[in-house]
Every structure is written in C-alpha cells, then in structure tokens.
Amino acid sequence: MDRYLTLGELISMCEIFGITFKNRIFIASGVFGFGLKYKKVTNNVGAIFTKGITLKPRMGNPPPRIFETPCGLINWVGLENPGVDKFCKEVLPELQNLRCKIFVNVAGFSLGEYEQIVEKIGSCVDGFELNISCPNVEKGSAAFGQDPRIAASVVSRVRKKTSLPLIVKLTPNFCDPLLIARACVDAGADGISLINTLYAMAFDINKRKPLITGGLSGPAIKPFALYCVNRVKDCGVPIIGMGGIVSGKDAYEFLLAGASAVAIGSAVLRDPYAPLQILRELKKLKVRIRDS
Template sequence: MSGHTAREVDLSVDLGSLELSNPVMSASGTFGYGDEDPELTQVRALGALVTKTVTLNPRAGNPPPRLCETPAGLLNSIGLQNVGIQTFAREILPRLQDLGPPVIVSVGGSTADDYARCAEILDRVECAALELNISCPNVASGLEFSRSPAEAAKVVRGVRRRTKRPIFAKLSPNVTDIVAVGRACVEEGADGLVAVNTFLGMAVDVEREQPVLPRVVGGLSGPAIRPLALCRVWELARCLPCPVIGVGGIVTARDALEFLLAGARAVQIGTANFREPARGAKVVAGLRTLLDEKGVNRLRDFVGRLRLPPTEVS
C-alpha cells in the first residue's frame, strides 16, 4: 500500500442542512426510481440518489418513440411516466431507504398546488430532500414553471409552506435569464438550485419528412450540452449565495471537476448512466484520484476555485 492514497481525500459536501459523503448524485429520470440492480449501478457509492420525477397522480408518459440519439447527445420525450406519489411513497420509497445514500425525491406537478400536496405527503415519510422539477419540457400541461420567475416562485412558496425538508429547485435552461429564475426560487425559500434540465431540441426524419419525436420537440441531454450547462451553473454560482448542483453532459470525473471549479457544490450524472449504469460510482472514484493528484485534501476547499483571467469583467 502506498503512503499517499487517494482515499484520504475528503469528498464530503453540504447542501444547506443536507450533508453528503460525496458530491455525486444520479440525475432524475435516468436511474429509474433508484432501485435498479444495486450491483450493476453500485448505488451505494453515490453521495445521494435522486428519483425519477413523481407526480400527484400516475402518468402514462408520451407515446413512442421517446428517445432519439443525436451527435454527442440524446433527445428524450418521456413525459414523466410514473406511478403517482401515493404508490411511490407506500411501495417504492421504503425500498430506496435501504440502498445507502440519502434519497432525494423529484416532484413534478401540473399546478403549484400539485407540488404542495406532494410535499405534504412526503413530509409524512422518510426522505432526505425534495427536488422540484419545475423544468420538464416534455409534457403538454407545460410543467416548465421555471421559464418564469413568478411561476417558479409560486411553486417554491407553496412547497416551502408544507415541508421543513430541504428543497432544491431544478431549473430550465430554456430561458434568457436563469439567474432571475434562480433568485426568485431562493427568495421563496429554496435551499439550493439544480442546473440544468434538458435543452429544447428536435430532430427530423428526412426520409419520412416527419419529426422523429411525436411531440416534435424533446429535451436534449448528454455531452452535447455540457458547455451550455456549465455556463448556466457558473452564472448561478457567482450571482447567488445558495448551493448549486450542476448537471448536464457529465461523463467523467474530469467533467465533474469543471462544474465544481465553476462553483457547483455537487453534480448529477444523467445520460451517461444509460451507457454505463455504474458511471456515477466511477466518477466518485475518479474524483478522489484527481483531487489527490492536485494535492487537494478537502473538496470543500476546491469548490468554486476557478481562477479567472484578469480581463474577466464582473
């Protein structure tokens, strides 16, 4: 055994009152409810588990095809298929508690009141935090509340009144000013922000002269969006005081370091799970090695350490 092992690096982070052993989480909707084969996913290694979005009532989701590969990316139009909050809380959530990592439940809704009612139900059961999906581009009722600061604020306000648990608002990148939306959420009591959900995109089948996805547009994810997501995370982290959780195109530990340097307190792995279900666990191991190589003992000292050129205008 070498005297200088990567295992010495302290990867723990805090997201307000929520302490995580490391900053790597699953991204909502890309890891099932979180209880896929634990051997395959190595879920125990993750800092936290984020479930797929659960809504007040069950949803069947959108008709197929729901996925379309694009250069370095994936277009999806799943449409929030889920069993509904009651069945989730009764039958699925208890199983997730045994997996090890803290469980963050992603909540969606068609109205602000839907979110509040879900929060009330979750307040009566065990879970670490709520992630409010106010940014799904794939549903007809328009769940992209985070396209407007006022609408986003309304959702967070309603949930804040019903729960003491940490609330993270997941933002849409499909806006002109993401900081304005983030600020509105924080002012209403969000403990942190998750940036970002998928970018609106579309693909056309040239032979059939039709859109590939039945709803025409879908959400773009994967490495194609990484620089775009990183930029949004940086903007939020430099302007707002709350923890920011970075998500978008992260595949490797090096990708994760980009987000952490830019100010993200934690990261989520999404599309990369489809190719390799244990990607998140590998990113955790890779972070230890890379930070150790850089001589960093505590991740907390590294977050936001981006060295800006002197010409950077603030």
C-alpha cells in the same frame, strides 16, 4: 514551482444543506428509476434524485422515446411514473433501505399539485427537488421555471408544506437562470440544481416530418450547463451541477464553475456503473496549481 493537488478531499464526506453526504457525486433524476436496481451504485454515491413523481400515475409517451444525436440524446419519456400514492405505498419503503440520501423529484402541472405531492410524501426522505420545467397547464402551458414570479410561487407554496431541504431544478430554456434562481432563493429554496434538458428535435428526412421532439442531454450540453452553473454560483445557496458529465474531469469542471456537488444523468444510460467510474477518476485526478 508547480505542485500537484489530489482531489481526494473534495470527493470525501461533505456537508451541504446541513446534510452529510458520502461524496459529491449524485445521480440525476429520471435516468435510474428509483435507484433500486443498481444498489451497488446507489449505495456508493452521495444522493439520488428519483424519477419525477406526479400527482396521478402517468403512462409516459409512445415510442420513440429516446433518439441518439451526435454527443447526446433527445428524450421524450413523458414523466412515466406510478403517481404519488403508489410511490408512497410501494416504492418509499424500499428507498429507505438505500445507503445514500434520497431526494424526490416533484413534477406538478399546477401550483396545487406541487404542494399536494410534497405533503403526501411527508418527511421520510432527505429532501425534495422541484422540477419546474413542467408546463403550467392552468396558465397557458409555459414552464413554471421560465417566469421568476411563477417559479417563486411554486417555491413559496411548497416551502409552507415542508421543512426538508428544497432544491429547485431550473430549466435552461428561454430564460436567464440567474433571475429564476434569485427568485427561488428569495422564496425559500435551499439549493438550486441545473440544468434540465434543452428543447430539441430531430427529423425523419424520408417522411419529411419530426421524428422526436423532447429534451437534449449528454456531452453536447456540457459547455452550456457549465456556463449556467457559473452564472448562478453567487445566488446564495449550494448548487448541484449537471449536464453531460461523463468523466472525473467533467465533474471537476462543474465544481470549479461553482457547484457543491454534481449529478450524473445520461452517462448512466450507457453504463449504469458510470457514477462509480467518475468517482474513481475524480479521486485520482491531479490538478496543477501554481505557487505564486
């Protein structure tokens, strides 16, 4: 006989990385700035990954920065942020008043930059998310996260600088996420988050040249993101899954694929309150299980 299980308990308080989270819905990096504008949302999710912080301030790229595609968007924001010093002085004190856990997304362009950023931020946040999709400018500009040895070097060097939870955010581009995840875990990562955006471009057919080259996100990438999460699920640390989540059902699919929590990205650009709606839907979702 079939019976129904509500997911209430799946989205109530939970412990991951030794930290107690309000629920398993997090906000992905880059879509909500520092989460200070929509406190009603940030105060009711488990955690926020801040926008990427670099060593030096960055103006970001010129427009167009965002281009809508069928079921998704391409962004070319270019890691616009105030730089770590201004972040520590002006943003961190405000972040500490939020009632959710704070993970700072760290973007480096050399191994040393990752270390310096983490060192400067210190221990007044709940953890770090290392964005290893950035180009390694000292070594030919391929992303750190495309080579298991280089990804491991980033993690082992940062590991020596902090005892806070270290989550590594994997790139899905041109690499096997399982190989990278294993290398990062061996080097001391406490968690893996995935996926970052996929390489993408769109053309202006009148000018016959590219309109935008950037990262694809949104529902178009969800099936691939689910595959990637499922591929790394046995790497030995908790997984934070993301990529195209717009509903409670989507979030549940990521939990089924092996994620301990999920992060909401592009959906927030359309509706800043989407994480709360997804949380409500997840709470109400009934899943049929078969007694055997």
